[in-house]
Amino acid sequence: MGFELKILGANSAKPAYNRNQTSQLLTVQNELFLIDCGEGTQLQLGHYKTKISRIRHIFISHLHGDHFFGLIGLISTMHLQRRTTDLNLYGPPGLGEIITMQLKVSGTVLSYPLHFNEINPQKPSCVFENDKITIQTIPLIHRIPCVGFLFREKPKPHRIIKEKIQKEFSLLDMVALKNGEDIKGENGDIIYKNGDFTLPPKKSRSYAYCSDTRYHEGIVDQIKGVDLLYHEATFLSDREQRATETFHATAQQAALIAKKAEVGKLLIGHYSSRYKDITPFQTEAQQVFENTILAIEGETIYIED
Amino acid sequence: MGFELKILGANSAKPAYNRNQTSQLLTVQNELFLIDCGEGTQLQLGHYKTKISRIRHIFISHLHGDHFFGLIGLISTMHLQRRTTDLNLYGPPGLGEIITMQLKVSGTVLSYPLHFNEINPQKPSCVFENDKITIQTIPLIHRIPCVGFLFREKPKPHRIIKEKIQKEFSLLDMVALKNGEDIKGENGDIIYKNGDFTLPPKKSRSYAYCSDTRYHEGIVDQIKGVDLLYHEATFLSDREQRATETFHATAQQAALIAKKAEVGKLLIGHYSSRYKDITPFQTEAQQVFENTILAIEGETIYIED
Structure with missing residues (x-):
């Protein structure tokens, strides 16, 4: 089952050079999570043939x-499509009020339940959990309250080798095998060793989304070893002072965080509109952390298990 | 000096078939007026190379x-561009509050003065006037308070024929000629007849923007004889009942208004997302009012004087 990230927009502040503002669509085992939603995101979703009715959770960093x-x-378009499924928003205080006011003045009573889940931007907390995944906030340092999001697949079951299943296995035996346990007799003796009937669990994948933030080593422990880290890189390092002043990071700083956190792959974006050519971002980051890629609209990053 | 209308978006409700939501840019003698501003308008303005710093007046119908x-x-992008020129918004009650709240939560103190001009949607009133143009509201009938906008150039001066200017003409004589008056001697006798030295004034052009509205003959008197009428046509006439229920109009109804108001040209748009092919809108309207054109993104309509 897939774990993939689609880039819908990767520019900062204002759109430029046909680069849209920030939005990403993460699909984990067929569940869609929309992360941030700059202007025009619904147009981008349409452009990339995403059925917006499938989106049930939207995360807003700040x-x-x-x-x-x-x-x-x-939200309005989902209403016009006569959606009936619940939609869950996760965002900082103030978001619910803004949305509610705009629905009110337009006389809109949504066709579906909309739930606001207010995030405390001060400390990491679990904002979502189902049987496959947990989502934690990552407090960042920005001009206004801002959090990142850490998506982690839960541990997966051992994979039973179908050909080896014995007729006498009960359902409880099967559960035990999936849990990595041996099958024992009534007296507690091992009858079947787990390793003879299963393969190890597939890897539990993880993705950390960190935008917007000043260089902040405080996040390193929380995101340690994730498969994919998105870290904002608004500027190149010759503008490090400007980055610091505006509570943003440089490509080099993003790479330093990736290196310290020993992540699998670094994805950078949130480019300032002052840069027409973004290839220097990759060059700069790769000098510190080789496995760096650029967030480019329309591209998809797959994480294998 | 030009009088031209650029279509930035002409779809209704939700974007569809690469058709953006409603926005138009009217340029009258080098002054830019933005009319409505659906999602993605700033992207469209960028796409068509409009300098957004030149926009000083934005009109929101509802x-x-x-x-x-x-x-x-x-508004945010103008701020990020470090605009300093005043920006004037004209819209119904509630607009100012929505904008103010969003600026507040993002901690934005605009780099330029932003003025909210609240419109009374109940009766026609002049909301803007300078030495070249007046702009009046046109009360429409929609599900929520909604107005159209009537742009009228003021009467223009008689055009003095340079070759015929006499040495003895004073500045006051020139003003008299531009005003269409004869030049008189101290005893009140006509010395120079205006018609010998001037050409008639150029035409004062006019544009009426009417979206969104149910079929409403009450607007006919106010828009009588305008050069260009934009009238919404959300549906074709086989869905007239649906149009009435949703306080929208059909292409046929838009054409009926154009005919009764004896306008120069009818422009229709605000197509429902249910229509992929919009050519039937023109066919239907032209059966009632021949000089009908479709609002198509990126196209410009020029009105000659």
Whole structure:
């Protein structure tokens, strides 16, 4: 079952050079998670043939417009499509009020239940959990309250080798095998050793989304060893001072975080509109952390298990 | 000096078939007026190479999202561009509050003065006037308070024929000629007849923007004889009942209004997302009013004087 990230927009602040504002679509085992929602996100989703009716959870990192101005439009379009499924929003205080006010003035009573889940931006907390995944907030350091999101697949079951299943296995035996346990007799003796009937569990994959933030080593422990880290890189390092002043990071700083956190792969984006050519971002980051790629609209990053 | 209308978006409700939501840019003698501002309008303005710093007046017909969800993004981008020129918004009650709240949560103190001019949607009133143009509201009938906008050039001066200017003409004589008056001697006798020295004034052009509205003959007197009428046509006439229920109009109804108001040209748009092919809108309207054109993104309509 897939774990893939689609880039819908990767520019910062204002759109430029046909680069849209920030939005990403993460699909984990057929469940869609929309992360941030800059203006025009619904157009991007349409462009990439995503059925927006499948999106049930939307995560907003902070209330700068380039991360959420597209949300009200998306919510409205879901209503016009006569959606009936619940939609869950996760975002900082204030988001619910903004959405509610805009629905009110347009006389809109949504066709579906909309749930606001207010995030405390001060400390890491689990904001979502189902049988496959947990989602934790990552407090970041920005001009206004801002969090990242850490998506982690839960541990997976041992994989039973079908050809080796014995007729006498009960359902409880099968559960035990999936849990990695041996099958024991009434007296507690091992009858069947787990390793003879199963393969080890597939890897539990993880993705950390960190935008927007000043260089902040405080996040390293929390994101340690994730398969994929998205870290904002608004500037190149010749503008490190500007980055610090505006509570943003450089490509080099993003790579330093990736290196310290020993992540599998680094994805950078949130490019300032001052840069037409973004290839220097990759060059700069790769000098510190080789496995760095650029967030490019329309591209999909797959994480294998 | 030009009088031209650029179509930035002409779809209703939700974007579809690469058709954006409603927005138009009217340029009158080098002054830019933005009319409605659906999501993605700033992207469209960028796409068509409009310098958004030149926009000083934005008119919002009503608070349905497809007409204003792009406004906050545009306002923010102007700020990020370090604009210092005043920006004037004209819209129904509630608009100012929505914009103000979003600026507040993002911690944005705009780099330029933003003025909210609240419109009374109940009766026609002049909301803007300078030395070249007046702009009046046109009360429409929609599900929520909604107005159209009537742009009228003021009467223009008589055009003095340079070759015929006499040495003895004073500045006051020139003013008299431009005003269409004869030049008289101290005893009140006509010395120079205006018609010998001037050409008649150029035509004062006019544009009426009417979206969204149910079929409403009450607007006919106000828009009588305008050069160009934009009238919404959300549906074809086989869905007239649906149009009435949703306070929208059909292409045929738009054409009926154009005919009764004896306008020069009819422009229709605000197509429902249910229609992929919009050519039947023109066919239907032309059966009632021949000089009908379709609002198509990126196209410009020029009105000659």
